[in-house]
Amino acid sequence: MILTVVEKELDGSAAETSLEGLTFARKLSAEGGGVPVDAVVFGEVGDDLRKDLAAYGVRTVYQVGGEAVAAYSGAGWASAILTVRQAAKSVVVMAPGSDRGMELMAHVAARAGVAMAANVLSFDGLSPFQVTRQVVGGAALEEMVLDQRPAVFTVAGHAVEAAPAESPGAADVVEHTPEVAAEDLVARVQSVEKLEAEEGSGLKSARVVVGAGRGAGGPDGFGDLEELTSLLGAALGVSRVVTAAGWRPHHEQVGQTGTRISPDLYIPCGISGAIQHWAGCSSAKTILAINTDAESPMVTRATYAVIGDLHEVVPAINEEIKRRRG
C-alpha cells in the first residue's frame, strides 16, 4: 500500500503539488502490480475534495481530526501519519515536496528509523527500491536506495504532471482521531497571522512574473520593471543578489531559498541565471530573458531573449504596450 499525504488549499481543494504526488503514487502502484493508493488528509474532507481524490485513484481517504492535531505540530502530525500507516499497512509513505511535506516526512523517517529521500523525480526500480532525486537545487541528481520499510520520500514539484486516473478509486472516507503523546505537541503552532495579499502570496500563483536581478543597478532601478509588472497584471520576483543587497524584500525572492514559481511566462531582466535562481524558475512554461550577456545561462536556457540593458529595453516595451493599447 502507498500512503500519500494530501495538502489542502485554503478553499479546501487539493493542492496541485498533492495531485502531482497522487499521480506519482499511481505510477509506483502500476509498477508494483496495482497496490492500492491511500490518502491521508488533516482536517475535513469536503465533497469536492473527496471527488478529486476519487478521480486521482485513491482507495481510502484517512481523514485525520481531533484536538491533538487541530493545530499543526510536526511531531504530532507525523505520529498520526504513522498510526494511519499501521492501519493501512503501507510500505511507502510519501508527501509533496512542499515545506510542510518535507518536514512531515523527515519526522516520519526519524520516528521510523529509516532513510528519507527529499525531492524525488523518478523511481528507477522497485527491487531494490531506487529513486532519483534533485540535489543542489536541481543542478545535480542523486540516485538513492530506499531499502527499509516504510520507504519515505517527498516528490519534487513538477516531477510529474498531475493527471486523473483512467479508472477512479472508491475514495472511502475513514475518520481517524489519533492519540498523540504530550511531548509530540510541545512544538505546536500557537497563532497564525494571515498573509497580506501583497506579501509574496501572489508570486507563487501568478500567471506572469517579471524578474529583476543585479542589472536593476540599485534600489531605485525598479520603476520601469514595476510599470511592466503592472501593465501585464504580473508579480515581481527578484534574485538573491537583490534581496541580499537590501534593494527589495525577501518575500519577492525567487530561487532555491526563496519562492519557487511556475508561471506561464517569466520575464527575467538583468538576471544571469545562477543555479539558486534557476532552481526557483525552471518550471516556467515560457521564459523571455532580457540581458546584456548573450552567453549568460538565463539567455541560453530561455525560449526568447533580448540582448540589451533592461533600463533601455523595458521602458521601450512599456511604451509599445501602451501604444498598442491606445
Add this chain to the structure above:
Amino acid sequence: MAANVLVCIKRVPDSSSEVVLTDDGQAVDGRFAGFTTSPHEECAVELAVQVTAAGGGQASVLTLGDAEAVEQLRNALAVGATAATLVQAEPSTFGPADVAREIAAVVRAHEAEGTSHDLILLGNDAADSGDFQVGIRLSYELGRPVVNGARTLSVEDDHVVARGEGPEGTETYRVPLPAIVTVREGGVEPRYPSVPGRMKAKKVAVEERTPSAEPSGAKRVRMTLPPPVPSNVQILGEGAAAAPAVVDILEELGVLAR
C-alpha cells in the same frame, strides 16, 4: 534570559557557478568554485548573535567536515560567535542520521564538561544535499522539541518564540528551552565581518573532535549531472529596437489582455 546558543553549520560548494562532481560521483566538487556556509545557516548565526547580544549567553558554532571547514567556523567567529567545534570527518560519507548523532554526541559531551546548549539552531536544509532532516533527527536524538523553518526568533522567559511562514500565513511557536530550531533564509540579514572581528576570530582556539561512531551513510548510489539542455533560444533583437517583437510575443502568449 541568557541562553547559550549552538549553531550547526555546513561548508558547502558555492553553487552560484557551474556544479562539478567528484570523480567517484559521491559529492559535489567545490575545488574550483570555492566553498561557502549554507545560506540558511548564515542567517542562523546572525540570529544566535542577536539573541545572545540581547539577553546574554554564548553563541557557539559547530560543523562536521574536513579540516578546511574551519574556514566557515572562523567566519562565524568573525561575526560574533565566541566558541567553535570541528568534528573532523569526510562529510560525504555521513548521512543526515549520522550528522544528527554526531551533533548530539558533542552536545552531551559539552554538557558533561559543564557547558549547556539551551538553544540549537541549524539550517532548514543544506544547499548541496537538500536533505531537510538533520534538525528533526537531532530533536529525536536529544529528546528536545523542534520548530522548523523559522525566519525570526527571540528568547523570552525560558522559552524560544520562533516565527516562520506556514501555508496560511506567519506561524508563531512558543517552545520551552532546551529546544531546536531550524532556520530559513529571509528573516534577518547576516552581517559582514569587520576587520577587528576577523583578527579576533583568528585567535580563537577551535575545539577539534573525532566522530563518535562509524557513519552508516546516506543511502547514496551515485550522483550525476542532468544532461545539458540544448539552447533553443530565439533572439528577438538587441536593445530598445526589440520592443515591438517582444510585444508581438506577449500578444501571441495571450498575456496582454487588460
